[in-house]
Amino acid sequence: MTDSKDLEAEIHPLKNEDKKLQENPGKPANTGDGLKGLPRQPRVSRCRTVAFFLSLFFCLFVVFVVSFIIPCPDRPVSQGVWRTDYSAAVTYDFLATEDINRDRIQDVLFLYKNTNGSNSFNLSCTDEGFSSPCTFVAALSGANGSVLWERPAAQDGALVQCSVPQLQARRTSSACVLVGRPGSFVAVDLFTGETLWSHPSSFGRNASILSSLLQLPDVDADGAPDLLVLTQEEKEVGGYIYSGSTGHQIGHRGSLGVGGTAGSLLHVTRAGAHYILFPCAGSLCGCSVKGLHEKATGGGSPLKRDPLWEGMLNATAPGPLWRSPGAIHYLMNVPGKAGEDLLLVSSEACMLVDGQDLVPRWTFSAAQVSRKPILGHYKPDTLAVVIENGTGVDRQILFLDLSTGALLWNQALPGLPGDPPSASLPTADHRSAFFFWGLHELMGTNQTEPRDAQHSLYMFHPTLPGVLLELANISANIVAFQAVLLEPSRHAACVFLTGPTSPDTPGMVSVAKHKVRDLVPSGRVVRLAEGGPDSDQAVRDRFSRLRYRSEA
Numbered sequence: 288m289t290d291s292k293d294l295e296a297e298i299h300p301l302k303n304e305d306k307k308l309q310e311n312p313g314k315p316a317n318t319g320d321g322l323k324g325l326p327r328q329p330r331v332s333r334c335r336t337v338a339f340f341l342s343l344f345f346c347l348f349v350v351f352v353v354s355f356i357i358p359c360p361d362r363p364v365s366q367g368v369w370r371t372d373y374s375a376a377v378t379y380d381f382l383a384t385e386d387i388n389r390d391r392i393q394d395v396l397f398l399y400k401n402t403n404g405s406n407s408f409n410l411s412c413t414d415e416g417f418s419s420p421c422t423f424v425a426a427l428s429g430a431n432g433s434v435l436w437e438r439p440a441a442q443d444g445a446l447v448q449c450s451v452p453q454l455q456a457r458r459t460s461s462a463c464v465l466v467g468r469p470g471s472f473v474a475v476d477l478f479t480g481e482t483l484w485s486h487p488s489s490f491g492r493n494a495s496i497l498s499s500l501l502q503l504p505d506v507d508a509d510g511a512p513d514l515l516v517l518t519q520e521e522k523e524v525g526g527y528i529y530s531g532s533t534g535h536q537i538g539h540r541g542s543l544g545v546g547g548t549a550g551s552l553l554h555v556t557r558a559g560a561h562y563i564l565f566p567c568a569g570s571l572c573g574c575s576v577k578g579l580h581e582k583a584t585g586g587g588s589p590l591k592r593d594p595l596w597e598g599m600l601n602a603t604a605p606g607p608l609w610r611s612p613g614a615i616h617y618l619m620n621v622p623g624k625a626g627e628d629l630l631l632v633s634s635e636a637c638m639l640v641d642g643q644d645l646v647p648r649w650t651f652s653a654a655q656v657s658r659k660p661i662l663g664h665y666k667p668d669t670l671a672v673v674i675e676n677g678t679g680v681d682r683q684i685l686f687l688d689l690s691t692g693a694l695l696w697n698q699a700l701p702g703l704p705g706d707p708p709s710a711s712l713p714t715a716d717h718r719s720a721f722f723f724w725g726l727h728e729l730m731g732t733n734q735t736e737p738r739d740a741q742h743s744l745y746m747f748h749p750t751l752p753g754v755l756l757e758l759a760n761i762s763a764n765i766v767a768f769q770a771v772l773l774e775p776s777r778h779a780a781c782v783f784l785t786g787p788t789s790p791d792t793p794g795m796v797s798v799a800k801h802k803v804r805d806l807v808p809s810g811r812v813v814r815l816a817e818g819g820p821d822s823d824q825a826v827r828d829r830f831s832r833l834r835y836r837s838e839a
């Protein structure tokens with residue numbers, strides 16, 4: 288008896304469930320008395336059929352609604368090329384990308400100086416308390432170059448740091464903070480362009496700004512990261528800490544004791560302690576941010592010290608941490624095996640130093656580097672550092688393996704004064720595409736007058752080591768250049784900011800975007816070595832087929 292019941296349960300498991308439900312004495316309402324004598328099965332199956340068709344109908348209805356009635360969110364069409372011009376203006380070396388209008392296409396931020404803003408917004412300098420002409424910060428749509436917002440934000444040029452988190456009425460937002468000359472400190476909402484706060488800056492009259500705006504962890508416990516600016520006043524480096532959310536100075540100016548030069552860096556040791564590193568008279572000088580904060584406020588600081596670093600530093604005064612061969616020109620944080628390491632470029636050598644104990648890992652001394660190095664992947668998943676040896680006609684591009692300092696690739700590529708820095712973009716094959724400015728034809732000829740020379744942009748990919756592809760010639764003065772992915776994992780684009788060479792002679796300022804894939808078909812193939820694909824078209828096809836990936 289039990290056997291046959293079980294067998295039936297196996298064949299009709301649901302039926303059995305139904306029975307159990309109906310036999311449940313806890314729910315007598317289900318079984319009407321008048322139905323007792325009738326066979327129950329047909330009614331149950333009818334119910335089931337109705338339920339089945341109802342749910343099927345409901346599903347179809349949902350599919351119908353989703354696919355036909357609710358419109359798809361339209362993917363904004365991104366134009367392959369756009370250009371926005373400002374006449375009688377001046378621009379500065381600043382380009383940033385952020386998704387400002389939240390259309391999932393990165394938009395472009397830049398600065399220009401003019402009497403009035405563009406026609407789309409009739410803002411004038413006096414609206415924000417500046418005299419005319421003044422510096423505007425502007426956001427252009429990455430999709431078509433239309434102006435999203437602009438705002439007068441400084442009198443003359445500025446140091447800008449965008450994407451500084453802000454706390455506005457308990458909602459986190461983001462801002463661009465501008466330290467203007469002379470003496471203004473302004474934050475502009477990244478998404479709307481509204482001025483969030485504006486103060487005169489508290490730097491000394493003759494102070495020259497040494498660092499960019501360095502972003503510190505929250506030291507004043509208001510929930511937003513804070514900012515640090517280093518200045519050089521009277522042969523001494525001074526540090527100013529500002530609240531990132533209000534722009535008010537935290538404490539007083541803290542002295543770093545020694546003189547330094549531009550190129551400071553905020554370094555976080557493996558213990559999570561923050562140190563400011565800056566080049567000073569043939570050495571690398573350092574100072575703990577905790578010490579600076581305590582000195583500025585006369586109180587405690589939530590930051591940490593690293594015992595190892597405190598041992599290396601003179602406890603009484605900030606000063607030399609490490610003696611370098613020659614004056615340090617560039618200082619960079621680079622990813623290391625455990626935490627960040629330091630890449631130092633001095634007048635004598637380029638070297639990698641351990642980020643914790645400052646022990647040199649490798650030194651490459653056969654080069655005179657006059658440009659800040661860039662990083663990229665030459666071999667899959669292996670970082671390489673790209674340096675430029677020499678300038679002008681004697682310039683060479685060198686790729687060094689970041690972990691060993693071994694030379695991977697080198698190529699003579701004469702440069703022109705005013706060439707923008709090189710750039711790299713990760714590609715889907717775990718290598719990088721590289722973008723170099725120069726003039727391949729200059730080899731063996733006289734150096735052209737920089738003013739009427741064309742700057743040529745070359746693209747290089749490690750899978751085609753014997754080939755450069757000349758993507759574009761630009762005769763205007765290029766103030767800033769970026770190779771970016773405006774849409775995640777879609778196409779790579781070049782953004783050019785061109786304008787007058789001197790800030791005293793206003794002229795045409797343009798921001799232009801070109802899709803890399805559109806530039807490739809008209810590119811000129813430059814063969815550096817024998818081998819590689821036979822036809823130029825095959826080379827262009829290889830470059831066209833490159834897929835990029837967004838940096839994590």
Ligand SMILES: *[C@@H]1O[C@H](CO)[C@@H](O)[C@H](O)[C@H]1NC(C)=O
Pocket residue numbers: 402403409411
């Ligand atoms: C700037 O704006 C003011 C007032 O809106 C106008 O009178 C002036 O002609 C404008 N100047 C330029 C150069 O467009």
Ligand SMILES: *[C@@H]1O[C@H](CO)[C@@H](O)[C@H](O)[C@H]1NC(C)=O
Pocket residue numbers: 407408409410
């Ligand atoms: C432009 O200026 C006029 C007059 O000053 C004002 O009425 C108008 O609202 C302004 N437009 C914008 C977009 O700010």
Ligand SMILES: *[C@@H]1O[C@H](CO)[C@@H](O)[C@H](O)[C@H]1NC(C)=O
Pocket residue numbers: 363388390428430431432433
């Ligand atoms: C440019 O794109 C934005 C969205 O990114 C859109 O709102 C605007 O209408 C477009 N402008 C033009 C001139 O196509």
Ligand SMILES: *[C@@H]1O[C@H](CO)[C@@H](O)[C@H](O)[C@H]1NC(C)=O
Pocket residue numbers: 492493
């Ligand atoms: C600023 O520098 C100039 C010359 O470099 C000097 O004459 C002047 O006294 C300095 N001012 C201050 C406030 O230090």
Ligand SMILES: *[C@@H]1O[C@H](CO)[C@@H](O)[C@H](O)[C@H]1NC(C)=O
Pocket residue numbers: 601602603604
């Ligand atoms: C540490 O700094 C003090 C004051 O600047 C100086 O007198 C002393 O010589 C320094 N010590 C070392 C080891 O550099």
Ligand SMILES: *[C@@H]1O[C@H](CO)[C@@H](O)[C@H](O)[C@H]1NC(C)=O
Pocket residue numbers: 653654655676677681683685697
């Ligand atoms: C760097 O340039 C110098 C001078 O032009 C040259 O002597 C040296 O060999 C170059 N270094 C490398 C690694 O090619």
Ligand SMILES: *[C@@H]1O[C@H](CO)[C@@H](O)[C@H](O)[C@H]1NC(C)=O
Pocket residue numbers: 731732733
């Ligand atoms: C380079 O320029 C100098 C003078 O400017 C000229 O005498 C010389 O012939 C030029 N050389 C070449 C290769 O054009």
Ligand SMILES: *[C@@H]1O[C@H](CO)[C@@H](O)[C@H](O)[C@H]1NC(C)=O
Pocket residue numbers: 743757758759760809810811
């Ligand atoms: C750049 O200019 C040179 C000579 O002026 C020309 O041969 C080359 O084709 C140009 N390249 C591109 C990409 O237009």
